[in-house]
Amino acid sequence: MNDAPPILRVTQPNDIPDAGLDLVADVVVIGSGASGAVMAYELSRDGAKVVVLEAGPYLPSTEFTEHTPTAFETLYQDHGNQTNTTGDLIVLQGKCIGGSTVVNAAACFRTPDQVLEHWRTEHGLENLSPEALAPYFEKVERNLSIHQNEPHEVNYNGRLLLEGAAKLGIPASPATRNVKNCALSGHCLAACRTDRKQSMLVTYLPWASELGATILSGTRAETFEVNGRRITAVNAVATGAEGREKPVRVEAGLVVVAAGPIQTPLLFQKNELANSSGQIGLNFACHPSLAVLGEHASSIYAWVGASITAHAGDVENPLLGGYLIEAAAAGPVSTSSSVDGGVGPDFVDFMQRSKNMQSAVTLIHDHNVGRVYLGDDGQKKIEYDLDDRDFESLRRALRGTARIYFAAGAKRVFLPTTRRTTIESADEIDSVIKSLTNGKHKYRLTSYHPQGTMRMGADPTKSVVAPDGRCHDLDNVYVPDASLFPSSIMVNPQVTVYAMASYIADEIKARG
Ligand SMILES: Cc1cc2nc3c(=O)[nH]c(=O)nc-3n(C[C@H](O)[C@H](O)[C@H](O)COP(=O)(O)OP(=O)(O)OC[C@H]3O[C@@H](n4cnc5c(N)ncnc54)[C@H](O)[C@@H]3O)c2cc1C
Numbered sequence: 001m002n003d004a005p006p007i008l009r010v011t012q013p014n015d016i017p018d019a020g021l022d023l024v025a026d027v028v029v030i031g032s033g034a035s036g037a038v039m040a041y042e043l044s045r046d047g048a049k050v051v052v053l054e055a056g057p058y059l060p061s062t063e064f065t066e067h068t069p070t071a072f073e074t075l076y077q078d079h080g081n082q083t084n085t086t087g088d089l090i091v092l093q094g095k096c097i098g099g100s101t102v103v104n105a106a107a108c109f110r111t112p113d114q115v116l117e118h119w120r121t122e123h124g125l126e127n128l129s130p131e132a133l134a135p136y137f138e139k140v141e142r143n144l145s146i147h148q149n150e151p152h153e154v155n156y157n158g159r160l161l162l163e164g165a166a167k168l169g170i171p172a173s174p175a176t177r178n179v180k181n182c183a184l185s186g187h188c189l190a191a192c193r194t195d196r197k198q199s200m201l202v203t204y205l206p207w208a209s210e211l212g213a214t215i216l217s218g219t220r221a222e223t224f225e226v227n228g229r230r231i232t233a234v235n236a237v238a239t240g241a242e243g244r245e246k247p248v249r250v251e252a253g254l255v256v257v258a259a260g261p262i263q264t265p266l267l268f269q270k271n272e273l274a275n276s277s278g279q280i281g282l283n284f285a286c287h288p289s290l291a292v293l294g295e296h297a298s299s300i301y302a303w304v305g306a307s308i309t310a311h312a313g314d315v316e317n318p319l320l321g322g323y324l325i326e327a328a329a330a331g332p333v334s335t336s337s338s339v340d341g342g343v344g345p346d347f348v349d350f351m352q353r354s355k356n357m358q359s360a361v362t363l364i365h366d367h368n369v370g371r372v373y374l375g376d377d378g379q380k381k382i383e384y385d386l387d388d389r390d391f392e393s394l395r396r397a398l399r400g401t402a403r404i405y406f407a408a409g410a411k412r413v414f415l416p417t418t419r420r421t422t423i424e425s426a427d428e429i430d431s432v433i434k435s436l437t438n439g440k441h442k443y444r445l446t447s448y449h450p451q452g453t454m455r456m457g458a459d460p461t462k463s464v465v466a467p468d469g470r471c472h473d474l475d476n477v478y479v480p481d482a483s484l485f486p487s488s489i490m491v492n493p494q495v496t497v498y499a500m501a502s503y504i505a506d507e508i509k510a511r512g
Contacts, residue, residue: 020247033099036258037200042505056095058217071190098201109491124458158309164408172312186329188307261483284370285488286447291338294358294405318490323397330359340420362397365490454483469504
């Protein structure tokens, strides 16, 4: 890279003639998020003519508002309203140029060794050892300025988590993030208007664009033209501001489906392709996440500072019922939605105390019990009920969070149950946590990390994608997105996605 900032050029639907476009490329990439952007850059760098199709709009960062409802409306899948079929799990994903990386919280972790070892023994992924992936982790960490938070990037809320965890001997440390000179606005989830978060919008996509990649926004891939074991062309629809639809066809020698763990399996299901294993759409996991608040006697202002400042939990052993607690910025709006704040004067009183709330979100390693499919009505369905084994991990996470909060000086803990549940003292923690039971609509669950659904594995009868990222059933189609994770990883997944996409790009280059 030279010093001049690379320029991202995007063809928007209104730039496309009414008759549409008929393009020929070496590679067509569906989706411009974490995996699509890395693939586009890495393959462009290798001299390939790349076309990227992105269903969501292009918004340059100058148009970001730091207003969460506006961000949901403009940058998120289903305007932030994507849920499971029972409506008790929100599944958040970005839908814009840059995908979920534009709205993510910037926390970064390498894939835990224990997870990679599980993938090796259970799914035959001998090729993804920590040693083999290390150069890929190093590369994306360098490219995205990933570093541990400096002391000034850990706000009071984060320091309380670190202090509480230290008193209890729970491992904890400042968070690691892909942000350069963070402005500490805490608005990551509404997108970074200062370009400091190193999302795909300001890194790999402009780099790919500089190398000649054609990037189309508002253009949804819909059908595949197939010849034997090859997809020969992708048909998409570009939708202009006034709703006019224009056809876009891209003929390419290589097809990369990077539409994310919900849309990628739906595309294959719609086209009835690559499913000899019967596994497409199965094995959905999502790191069901809960926000927990701890009320203190004095002000904390958890919304002042970086979005994620510190974390606690055993990140080395996620598969043994492990959990992760992340100190997270919580403004009054999220405070009011993550726990039951009451109604009327009770609610007003609760909100007046929101500045005193310590805030964190929990993540767990969940089992792959969910399913994504097209219903008889042609609409997507996400089936996911919290498994009893995972409920035990959630309980452990809530208990760990409450213990840390009380150790840090909290006088009350609010749990993220549908109806208000509080823990009034450290002595009550065990009895209150024990009284919680699994079931629908009992907890305020959010998934920031959908995964699975196009499982990677060595055995073509049990997996959809081969260890090199290619679909077992097709010769020229690769899937590099979070759908290929054979199991959930517990930690935030973007670095795993970037590293896997970089690895798969190298596999493609090696095949010529
Ligand atoms: C609110 C939020 C916070 C998060 N916080 C963190 C965090 O702090 N740390 C972390 O590691 N991870 C975080 N993540 C998760 C992380 O960003 C994702 O795991 C990662 O971006 C997934 O990459 P992907 O390539 O699979 O999909 P995405 O990045 O979601 O990209 C998929 C893209 O494909 C497009 N697409 C879908 N269907 C089509 C179609 N038919 N045609 C064309 N385009 C299509 C979508 O519009 C989208 O832009 C967060 C995610 C969210 C939503």
